[in-house]
Structure formats: C-alpha cells, structure tokens
Amino acid sequence: MSLAKRIIPCLDVDRGRVVKGVQFLDIRDAGDPVEIAKTYNQQGADEITFLDITASHEARDTTLHTVEAIAAEVFIPLTVGGGIRTLEDIRRMLNAGADKVSINSAAVFKPEFVQEAAGKFGSQCIVVAIDCKQVSAAGEAARWEIFTHGGRKPTGLDAVEWAVRMVNYGAGEILLTSMDQDGMKQGFDLGVTRAISDAVAVPVIASGGVGNLQHLVDGVLLGGADAVLAASIFHFGEYSVPQAKHFMRSAGIEIRL
Amino acid sequence: MNRVAIIDYGMGNLHSVASALALVAPDAHMQITSDPAVIAAADRIVFPGVGAMRDCMGEIRRLGFDQTLKSQVDAGKPVLAICVGMQALLASSEENGGVPCLGVLPGVVKGFSLDAEFQQANADKTASARLKVPHMGWNQVAQTQAHPLWSNIANHSRFYFVHSFFVQTPSAELIAGTCNHGIEFVAALAHNNLFAVQFHPEKSHEAGLQLLRNFMAWDGKC
Structure with missing residues (x-):
C-alpha cells in the first residue's frame, strides 16, 4: 500500500476553448473544456490541470465560469493556472472551485508573492x-534556466535553485515544464x-514532451516525478487515460486503477 | 426534510463539498452557513477545513463555532469532519508551532516531517524513492472497523489526500481507517454520531461520492 503516482491531463484553454500548441506556438483547437474534463474524470484521471493561456484580461471572466462549470461536475482535484498574479486572483479561483492554483511568471517577478x-x-x-530550457552546451555540466513570456525571455535563474527557493517560500508542489520538449513528443527532459x-x-509534476506511454513511465522511474502531465496524447485520442494507467502499472508503478 | 449545514468559517472552497453533496443527495436542502441558528436547525453537519491550523482555529473561535459544534455533536446529529476539520477535533496540533484545538476527541495532530519514525522511514530510502510532504494524491485506506459510512466501498479503496499533518490518538477504538505514507496514520475516526476523515471525499471520485451518499443516509448510529 502506498501513494499512487498521478496521471494529470492538462487543458490549455484560450477564450473558453481547449487548444494545444507546439513549443508554446502553433495552436490547434481540441474542444470544449467542460466536456473534455468530464471525459477525463470518467476515464479515471487522477487530477485535472487547467491552464488559462488567454492573452486578454477581459476574457478572464470566461475562465472563472469554465472553472465553476468543471468543478460542479468533476469530483477530482482541479489545478488552475495562467494569469495568477494577486491574492485576489487566487481567492477567486479557489472560490470558483479550483483546489490548487499554479503560479508562474508572477513568482519570477515577485518571489515573495509565493510566500x-x-x-x-x-x-x-x-x-x-x-518553465525552463537547458542552457548548458554539450560537454558542460547540465544547467537549466527559467524562461518567461512563452520562452522568449531568459531570467538568469537556475531552475534547480529556483525550485528549492520556491519550496522554501511555501510552494506545496512544483509543475515542471521543459520548453525544449513541449509539444515535441520526444519525452520529458x-x-x-x-x-x-x-x-x-x-511532489514534482513532470510536463512537456509526452508522445507515448513509455515517456510517462520514464518520467516516474527515471525522472523521479510524483505525477505526469500530458495534453495532446489524450486530447487527440492517441491514448486514453486507462490505457496509460495500465501501461504504467505493468511497468511496476503504483497506480490508481 | 434532509437539511445539511456546511459550516463556513472562511477557510477555502466549500463549493466542491456542496456540489458533491448535491449530486449524491439531490433532494437535500443544503446550506453553506456561518449562522449558529442555521447549524442548530440542520439535520446533519459537514465540518470542512483547509489551510493552516492557527488561522482555522482562530476563525472557529472568533465565530463561536467551538461551542456550536460541541453542542451539535452532543445532540447526536450526524457530523462529518473533513481534513483540517478532522484535525481541529483533536486536543492540539503541532502546526504553526503548536495550536490548541477543540478537544472533542482525544489525541494530537503531528507533522510528517517532524516525526522521528517518518524521518527514519525516509532516511532508509534512495533519493528517488523518498516520500514527499505534503502527502498529496491517491492512497489506499484500510477500513479497520465496520461502519455505515464504509457501506458499498471496497476495503483498500483509494481516496485523495493532501496534508502535511496527521492525527494520532491513544484511543484505538476510535480509529475507523488507516493509511500508510512511510508510517501508518489515521485516515478516519468514528465516535458515535461523529465521523472524521483525513482525505477529501468530495475529491475522491466514486469512492468519495459513495462515502458522502452514505453520510447523507446515516442516522448517526453505528
């Protein structure tokens, strides 16, 4: 008996629609977030992550309504991220039914916000x-740096040191995305x-780059992740959540079936 | 009428609990309330809780819920306490440097990272197998006594947990379920009309919804 590793389908949502890009660009439409969340809930997903990638501020109320609609029908944990910048943003998301919020660039601009x-x-x-990219050259000791603005702006922050600092500031979980890998289907970094x-x-959630079920297994067994997050392999029907779970269990990973 | 009061003391999201109860008991009359009169008039009570214990207990005392809750428990109404709501029922918690709690049930609330046995269990592990805190995710609950709230739930079903502190009680007969995260800890307590769970039934899919369904049908007797 022990804690199961989690499979977390991720919904990237733009103005009320689930979309999925490659390396944060080249966006494809994947459907209605409430319907998709319900499907993953029925399939036995362990949690759902909802990332609001809507650029415009006025469309944010749409996000609140979508979160409310999901929370009214989906009885597994829901994490909401994207545009969380103030304590009021957090309060509104939690009141709308989110169980956790994910803080990204606001933490970089003002680390004390996490505290x-x-x-x-x-x-x-x-x-x-x-969100990080590998910045060390071949032959150097591996080093990863935090990037903001969809990967365009380097921050000079070392990803591992940053993670430790964020946990010291009170982060209860780390959602780690490799921007080199995102949407590339070559596996996690x-x-x-x-x-x-x-x-x-x-706990650490591995994200970015899942293209097949072995990548999920590798994230846990080689990467040491507590949870694995994937979007497109589930959205576009390449694999279902139960398939992923059975595959991971047969690799010897503790899974909730 | 089946009136259920979800006690609101300003700590976190109560909508998930309310939505889940509405799904399993569509005919029930549900109120998210901080009004002692509404709580006293309800047939059954849900006592949720998230966040830090000092803030929770501060709000509970400020709103006078310590007395309200004790009198409702004494009146024999079915009461379901969830997560920090469960922890608040014990005598005290190690969280925030030590917080006196309600003392409705005997025992204390301890931190995983502060616990010697947990530290020992973790010290024996390689980095990759190290147990994380918070204990976050789906873990199996062993039902250690028969109880109406376990009805139609398979033993060792998985429930969703998210917590860094856990309950320890000297009264073994109160323990209704246990879980393991490096150390065995109490996942559920039962005492007469009171049932308390460390996990979140409202976030535990089918098993959790069944527990809430059982609670809504429970007469408060074991």
Whole structure:
C-alpha cells in the first residue's frame, strides 16, 4: 500500500476553448473544456490541470465560469493556472472551485508573492510552475534556466535553485515544464526532472514532451516525478487515460486503477 | 426534510463539498452557513477545513463555532469532519508551532516531517524513492472497523489526500481507517454520531461520492 503516482491531463484553454500548441506556438483547437474534463474524470484521471493561456484580461471572466462549470461536475482535484498574479486572483479561483492554483511568471517577478499566497491559503493549494530550457552546451555540466513570456525571455535563474527557493517560500508542489520538449513528443527532459525531484521535498509534476506511454513511465522511474502531465496524447485520442494507467502499472508503478 | 449545514468559517472552497453533496443527495436542502441558528436547525453537519491550523482555529473561535459544534455533536446529529476539520477535533496540533484545538476527541495532530519514525522511514530510502510532504494524491485506506459510512466501498479503496499533518490518538477504538505514507496514520475516526476523515471525499471520485451518499443516509448510529 502506498501513494499512487498521478496521471494529470492538462487543458490549455484560450477564450473558453481547449487548444494545444507546439513549443508554446502553433495552436490547434481540441474542444470544449467542460466536456473534455468530464471525459477525463470518467476515464479515471487522477487530477485535472487547467491552464488559462488567454492573452486578454477581459476574457478572464470566461475562465472563472469554465472553472465553476468543471468543478460542479468533476469530483477530482482541479489545478488552475495562467494569469495568477494577486491574492485576489487566487481567492477567486479557489472560490470558483479550483483546489490548487499554479503560479508562474508572477513568482519570477515577485518571489515573495509565493510566500504571501502560501501563508494566506496554505501550501497545499500553491503550485509553482517552472518553465525552463537547458542552457548548458554539450560537454558542460547540465544547467537549466527559467524562461518567461512563452520562452522568449531568459531570467538568469537556475531552475534547480529556483525550485528549492520556491519550496522554501511555501510552494506545496512544483509543475515542471521543459520548453525544449513541449509539444515535441520526444519525452520529458529527464535530467531536469530528476535534478529537481531530488532537490525538493514536495511532489514534482513532470510536463512537456509526452508522445507515448513509455515517456510517462520514464518520467516516474527515471525522472523521479510524483505525477505526469500530458495534453495532446489524450486530447487527440492517441491514448486514453486507462490505457496509460495500465501501461504504467505493468511497468511496476503504483497506480490508481 | 434532509437539511445539511456546511459550516463556513472562511477557510477555502466549500463549493466542491456542496456540489458533491448535491449530486449524491439531490433532494437535500443544503446550506453553506456561518449562522449558529442555521447549524442548530440542520439535520446533519459537514465540518470542512483547509489551510493552516492557527488561522482555522482562530476563525472557529472568533465565530463561536467551538461551542456550536460541541453542542451539535452532543445532540447526536450526524457530523462529518473533513481534513483540517478532522484535525481541529483533536486536543492540539503541532502546526504553526503548536495550536490548541477543540478537544472533542482525544489525541494530537503531528507533522510528517517532524516525526522521528517518518524521518527514519525516509532516511532508509534512495533519493528517488523518498516520500514527499505534503502527502498529496491517491492512497489506499484500510477500513479497520465496520461502519455505515464504509457501506458499498471496497476495503483498500483509494481516496485523495493532501496534508502535511496527521492525527494520532491513544484511543484505538476510535480509529475507523488507516493509511500508510512511510508510517501508518489515521485516515478516519468514528465516535458515535461523529465521523472524521483525513482525505477529501468530495475529491475522491466514486469512492468519495459513495462515502458522502452514505453520510447523507446515516442516522448517526453505528
């Protein structure tokens, strides 16, 4: 008996529609978020992550309504991220039915925000999302850096050091996305997943790059991830959540079936 | 009429609990309330809780819910306490440097990372197998006594947990379920008309919804 590793389908939502891009660009439409969330719930997903990638501020109310609609019908944990910048943003999302919020660039601009958020709402609902790229050259010791603005702006922050700092500030979970791998279907960046998993005491969700079920297994067994997040392999029907779960269990991973 | 009061003391999202109860008991009259009169008039009570214990207990005391809750428990109404709501029922918690709690049930609330046995269990593990805190995700619950709230739920079903602190009680007869995260800990407590769970039934899919369905049909007797 022990804690199961989690499979988390991720909905990237733009103005009320689920979309999926490649390396944060080249967006494809994948459907209605409420219907998709219900399907994953029925399929036995362990959790759902909802990332609002809507650029315009006025469309954010759409997001709140969508979160409310999902939370009224889906009885598994729901994490909401994208545009979370203030304690009021967090309060509104939690009241709309989110169980956790994911803080990304706001943490980079103002790290103390994570401290305030965890102090106010508890670490259990504060996820810090880390978007990173490998910046070391071949032959050098591996090094990953935090990037913002969809991967366009380097920050000079070392990803592993940043993760440790965020956990010290009260993050209850790390959502780690490799921007080199995102949408590429070549598997997670196992190096940075391993490095951060070993460096922090909180759960780490591996994200970015899943193209087949072996990649999910590798994320757990080689990367040391506590949960694996994927979008397009589920949205476009390449694999179902139960298929993924059976595959992971047959690889010896503790899974909720 | 089946009136259920979900006690609102300003700590976190109560809509998930309300939506889940509405799904399993569509005819029930549900109120998310901080009004002691509404709580006293209800047939059954849900006592949820998220966040830090000091803030929770501060709000519970400020709103006078300590007395309200104790009198409702004494009146024999079915009461379901969830997560920090469960922890608040014990005598005290180690969280936030030590917080006195309601003392409705004997025992204390301890932190995983502060617990010597947990530290030992983790020290024996390689980095990749290290147990994380918070204990977050789906874990199996062993039903250690028969109870109406376990009705139609398979033993060792998985429920969703998210917590860094856990309950320890000297009264073994109160333990209704256990779970393991490096150490065995209490997942559910039962005492007469009171049932308390460390996991989140409202987030635990079929098994959780069944537990809520059982609660809505429960007469408060074991």
